[in-house]
Amino acid sequence: MNFDRLKEKLEILADAAKYDVSCSSSGGSRKNKKGALGDSSASGICHTYTEDGRCVSLLKILLTNHCIYDCAYCVSRSSNDIKRAGFTVDEVVDLTINFYRRNYIEGLFLSSGIFKNADTTMERLVRVAKKLRLEENFNGYIHLKSIPGASDELMQEAALYADRLSINIEIPTESGLKLLAPEKNRQDMLNPMKYIQNGIAQYKDEKKIFRKVPKFAPAGQSTQMIVGATNENDLQIIKVADHFYKNFNLKRVYYSGYVPVLEDKRLPSLTTAVPMLRENRLYQSDWLMRFYGFKAEEILDPNMPFLDLEVDPKLSWALRHLHQFPINLQTADYQMILRIPGIGVKTAQKIVSARRFQVLTIEHLKKLGAAVNRAKYFIDFTAGNIHLRHLTDINLRKLLIGGSTSKFQNQFSQQLTLF
Amino acid sequence: MTTLLYDGSFDGLFTAIFEVFEYRYKDVEIVSRERFHQENIFAEIHEVITQNEKTERVLNKLEKNIGKSGIHELLKVYLSEDSELEQLILSAVKQSIQHPTENILQNYADNDMLKISKICKSVSRERHRMTAFVRFEKMQDDVFFAKIDPDFNVLPLIRKHFKNRYQDQKWMIYDLRRNYGILYDLENCDFFYPDEKLDLNKYQQKFHDEETQYQTLWQRYFTKTNIVERKNLKLHIQHVPRRYWKYLTEKN
Numbered sequence A: 001m002n003f004d005r006l007k008e009k010l011e012i013l014a015d016a017a018k019y020d021v022s023c024s025s026s027g028g029s030r031k032n033k034k035g036a037l038g039d040s041s042a043s044g045i046c047h048t049y050t051e052d053g054r055c056v057s058l059l060k061i062l063l064t065n066h067c068i069y070d071c072a073y074c075v076s077r078s079s080n081d082i083k084r085a086g087f088t089v090d091e092v093v094d095l096t097i098n099f100y101r102r103n104y105i106e107g108l109f110l111s112s113g114i115f116k117n118a119d120t121t122m123e124r125l126v127r128v129a130k131k132l133r134l135e136e137n138f139n140g141y142i143h144l145k146s147i148p149g150a151s152d153e154l155m156q157e158a159a160l161y162a163d164r165l166s167i168n169i170e171i172p173t174e175s176g177l178k179l180l181a182p183e184k185n186r187q188d189m190l191n192p193m194k195y196i197q198n199g200i201a202q203y204k205d206e207k208k209i210f211r212k213v214p215k216f217a218p219a220g221q222s223t224q225m226i227v228g229a230t231n232e233n234d235l236q237i238i239k240v241a242d243h244f245y246k247n248f249n250l251k252r253v254y255y256s257g258y259v260p261v262l263e264d265k266r267l268p269s270l271t272t273a274v275p276m277l278r279e280n281r282l283y284q285s286d287w288l289m290r291f292y293g294f295k296a297e298e299i300l301d302p303n304m305p306f307l308d309l310e311v312d313p314k315l316s317w318a319l320r321h322l323h324q325f326p327i328n329l330q331t332a333d334y335q336m337i338l339r340i341p342g343i344g345v346k347t348a349q350k351i352v353s354a355r356r357f358q359v360l361t362i363e364h365l366k367k368l369g370a371a372v373n374r375a376k377y378f379i380d381f382t383a384g385n386i387h388l389r390h391l392t393d394i395n396l397r398k399l400l401i402g403g404s405t406s407k408f409q410n411q412f413s414q415q416l417t418l419f
Numbered sequence B: 001m002t003t004l005l006y007d008g009s010f011d012g013l014f015t016a017i018f019e020v021f022e023y024r025y026k027d028v029e030i031v032s033r034e035r036f037h038q039e040n041i042f043a044e045i046h047e048v049i050t051q052n053e054k055t056e057r058v059l060n061k062l063e064k065n066i067g068k069s070g071i072h073e074l075l076k077v078y079l080s081e082d083s084e085l086e087q088l089i090l091s092a093v094k095q096s097i098q099h100p101t102e103n104i105l106q107n108y109a110d111n112d113m114l115k116i117s118k119i120c121k122s123v124s125r126e127r128h129r130m131t132a133f134v135r136f137e138k139m140q141d142d143v144f145f146a147k148i149d150p151d152f153n154v155l156p157l158i159r160k161h162f163k164n165r166y167q168d169q170k171w172m173i174y175d176l177r178r179n180y181g182i183l184y185d186l187e188n189c190d191f192f193y194p195d196e197k198l199d200l201n202k203y204q205q206k207f208h209d210e211e212t213q214y215q216t217l218w219q220r221y222f223t224k225t226n227i228v229e230r231k232n233l234k235l236h237i238q239h240v241p242r243r244y245w246k247y248l249t250e251k252n
């Protein structure tokens, strides 16, 4: 193996793949067969973190950055004058296995520019996964990026070897997609997703009857949307995510704040800051939909189409629904306790456990790990709560913003990124 | 006040706890021999001899009350090497005997139980980090070797994870601070306790030929996958506290 050449390719093709955020290793479970290499468990492991604070759990690379398309937001687009490179199937397999053996990664995330056509590209991606599974006996995690327009036959094969498949819809609105990626169309993206979704449903049915059905994309599908490249609002984004969760059974929708890398009059200028705070609020909303029982319509509505940048979406909801508070900690059901600002899933569970033993006070709440400086305005304790007098105060919002040190406010402050 | 001296082992600790009940001691402390300094010259000393049968009896009884997962939590408290570990575990056992129908560990309003839950959380976090931050280096004899130095004694908690994951390569994980490790030789996966500390000076000279090259590839990958425009060192350090950097190939 020529290491210098391999190193050069790795640098180019990791650099080109880095903007894709949909690469956690969670949701897979593949037991190691006796004597083989690797397994993946449902929770996944982040093996390290980049200096931008994002988790690295997979070797995330492009097979090649040669591309026949010219999507405006993408560094690999055909009109961009950059160094091009391509891995052989063996090189990707070798890197994956050797990184995995040293416990650097949970597996592989392989994406690609489109060379020749969709099927040629997809076929090459599938070949990597197939070789890892069949020749190297590899049971670690494999995530393949499906190529829009790939045939059903190739998607079928991909799902047999990969744990997760994804197609990034990238631009939340159709009009935005037309503007920035004129050669792509939404239908070419949705068809492979539909195919996999049906396949997964069928797999689940067959599994009930026959025990030994080969796994079919066991970690499901995900997608990614770029935020801030076009002028969609947050309500549109959340609605699209909700649609994908409901109608395509997606495991995750990722949001990627647009990083201006290309000069193009259709795009925000190169000096535009990455909308990190907005991206963060979208993840918080997504979280509320998936784990806190909030509906998309509760988080935003047409009168308020953008997420509040000052307070997180849960607090924002509480401030708009003060009549539902205070919530009695001793008697309220779990779902309502989850809606108290400053109380997360774990703390809510602990509250429900601990209150069986004794009557809880604000001191207990502190010890259980709640963000009491926020929560205290929304809770009624059996022994009463002096902070409740603020609940009807028109300045409650100010009080909360002043008194809370949101961990995101500092980290994601848009101003900081200017320096 | 009676001081029960035990040998520092998990079994020894539970034998001691059994004897607290057996001799109906009211005012006791349990101390490992190694850590014991006699301060209170009027304290009565009770020497505990580890007896598996007594340990089993306590654990069986406990398992009925707090389940396997409860026992596992107490094991984590033991592995935390916390200075109060004996007192906390004793408190949990006492309370559990008093309230056999409840999982007493969930009484987070009790100070001792809350401390136990906090310790478990820290230990679990470090266990998880060790599954992430162990870095194997391939040696000339084809063994993948890793050295660790965790704050808590988590090696027993990660053995199964690595055993499941790496079945077709020989590997070894060595705890520098506690001077013991796990060795997997393609057949057995056992703890080993060397008489002397392993000498790791210049062990890089025994690297397999390709080792430094894969390390370089990994370092380059790590650098290139970062997005400079999103640089956020504060968040980075929150995820990878500096004390772990010494394990990490990409940080050296």
Ligand code: SF4
Pocket (backbone or CB within 6 Å): A067, A068, A069, A070, A071, A074, A075, A076, A077, A078, A112, A113, A114, A181
């Ligand atoms: S098809 Fe994919 S790789 Fe090619 S330009 Fe568009 S986004 Fe980039």
